[in-house]
C-alpha cells in the first residue's frame with residue numbers, strides 16, 4: 001500500500017490518477033474530504049487531517065510500504081517533512097519518495113530550494129530507501145495567467161529574461177507514479193525538465209503559435225510583484241517566492257535532462273502541446 005500526501009494538488013493529483021490507472025492500492029492524507037470525492041470513488045482510502053498532526057500520520061502510514069511526500073512551500077515545510085520522515089521510519093515504511101525541486105542543491109541560497117535540500121539530506125541520512133523527484137518550473141503555473149492571456153493576449157511575471165526547462169505536471173506525475181510502483185529507483189535523484197530551455201518571451205511565442213494570435217510576455221518588476229502579492233501570500237512565503245523568481249530571472253537553467261524519457265519511454269510534453277490541451281482556458 002502507498003500513502004500519498006498532496007493528492008488534491010497539481011502533482012499529487014496527477015500522481016494519484018496515474019497510480020489508480022496502474023491499479024495500486026492507495027491511502028491519501030486529505031484536509032478536506034469533499035475535495036477528494038474522485039479519489040474516494042476510485043477506491044482510495046482517505047485519512048483526513050493536517051500534515052503537522054503526528055497521530056493522523058501514524059494512522060495513515062501504518063501498514064504502508066511506500067510513501068509520497070509533497071508539501072506546498074511555506075515556513076513549516078521543512079519541519080513538517082522532517083517529522084514525516086521520522087514517522088516513516090517509526091512505522092516501518094520501506095521507501096520514501098520526496099517531491100523536491102531542480103534548484104535544490106547543496107549550495108542553494110534561496111529559502112525554498114534550501115529547505116528542499118535540507119529535507120533531502122535528512123531523508124538520505126534516515127536509513128529509509130528514498131527517491132528524490134526534482135522537477136523544473138511547472139507549465140501549469142502559467143494557468144494563473146490564463147485570464148490575462150485569454151482577454152489581453154499577454155502575461156506578466158517577474159522572471160525577466162530568465163530561462164526554464166518547464167515541465168508538464170502530467171509528466172511529473174508519471175515519474176512519481178513510476179518510482180512509487182517499480183523497483184530500481186532507490187537512492188536516485190531525478191531532475192525532470194520538459195523538452196526545451198526557453199525564456200518567457202519564447203513561452204509567449206509558443207502561445208502565439210498555438211492560439212494563432214500574438215501573445216506577449218511583459219517582464220514585471222519584482223517590487224511590483226511583491227506589492228501585488230502582499231496579503232495574498234504569508235510574509236515568509238512571499239519573500240521566498242520573490243527570491244526564487246529572482247534566481248530564475250538572474251540564473252535560470254541552461255540544459256534539459258533526458259530523465260523523463262529514460263524513465264517513461266516517450267518524449268516529455270511540449271509547451272505547444274500543453275497550450276493545445278488547454279485551449280478553452282487560454283483562447
Ligand SMILES: NC(=O)c1ccc[n+]([C@@H]2O[C@H](COP(=O)([O-])OP(=O)(O)OC[C@H]3O[C@@H](n4cnc5c(N)ncnc54)[C@H](OP(=O)(O)O)[C@@H]3O)[C@@H](O)[C@H]2O)c1
Pocket residue numbers: 005006007008009010011012029030031032035049050051052070071072073099100101102112134135136137138141
Ligand atoms: N511550481 C513549480 O514550478 C515547482 C517546481 C518544482 C518543485 N515544486 C515543488 O512542488 C511542491 C508543490 O506541488 P504542487 O504545486 O503540486 O502543490 P499544490 O498544487 O499547491 O498542492 C498542495 C497539496 O498539499 C496539500 N496540503 C497543503 N497544506 C497541507 C497541510 N497542512 N496538511 C496536509 N496537506 C496539505 C494540499 O491540500 P488542499 O487541497 O487541502 O489544499 C494539496 O493537496 C512544492 O514543494 C514545490 O517546491 C514546484
